[in-house]
Amino acid sequence: CYNGVNSRELKHITKELEVNAPASEAWELYRNLGLINLIDRKLTNIFESTEVLKGDGGVGTVVKLTFVPAGNSSYTEKFTVIDDQRRVKETKGLEGDCLAIGCSVQILEYEIIEKSQNSSIIKSTISYAVKEEFQAKDPKPSIQVVEAIVQISKNEVWELYRNLGLFELAANELKNVVQSLQVLKGDGGVGTVVKTTFVAGTSTSTKYPL
Incomplete structure (x- = not known):
């Protein structure tokens, strides 16, 4: 039940987009504030700004997205579900957009x-309910905005996976696991050799293509 609305009464809009990268890599972008940071960098034609009002990316985090032009409109959402096993993230709208x-x-x-x-496949689903007095107007959420977000995330995940970005991300985010990263040869293209030294002192070398 959502705000007194039975789940069976919700309407749904679903889109799917295939990504040429493992599900685990795509999920790393979605599971916390990575997607919000990406929006801030890549969708400046749609969003004037992004602001984390509460939290650090976990459940309970509240984020405000302000659309272009500044002050015209905004959307505030709360992270309600982050399921690492199912790779599912759910947010609840608090203000703006269809609300x-x-x-x-x-x-x-x-x-x-x-x-x-x-x-992997990025499946995005918007579920919504319309107030009885607005039924005739048939308002809908901005699925085009969600599609734009998913598209840039697809591009970002692929760029991270296809070149050195993935290794750089590991070195920056997994400091408890990765001690150092050294490019022995190349610039991220075919033939590149990367040496990863782990905290325990062991190392491995990877040569492109994987």
Whole structure:
């Protein structure tokens, strides 16, 4: 039940997009504030700013997205579900978007589905309910905005996976596991050799293509 609305009464809009990268890599971008930071860098034509009002990316985090032009409109959401096993993230709209034009509930769910060892599917679902007095106007959430976000995330995940970005991300985010990273040869293209030294003192060398 969402704000007094039975889940069976919700309407759903679902989109799927395939990514040429493992599900685990795509999920790392979605599971915390990575997606918000990406929006701030890559979707300046849609969003004027992003602001974390509360939290550090975990459940309970509240984020405000202000659309272009500045002050025109905004959308505030709360992270309600982050499931690492199912690779599912759910956010609940608090203000703005469909909620400003007649919706009583707006839920956005991202699910990262493993397709193969090196490919995955980003499934985005917007669930919403319309207040009775606004039924005739049939308001809908901005699915185009969600599509734009998923598209840039697809590009980002692929760039990270296809070149040295993935190794740099590991070195920056997994300091408790990765002690150092050394490019022995190349610039991220085919033939590049990367040496990763782990905290325990062991190391491994990887040569492109993987």
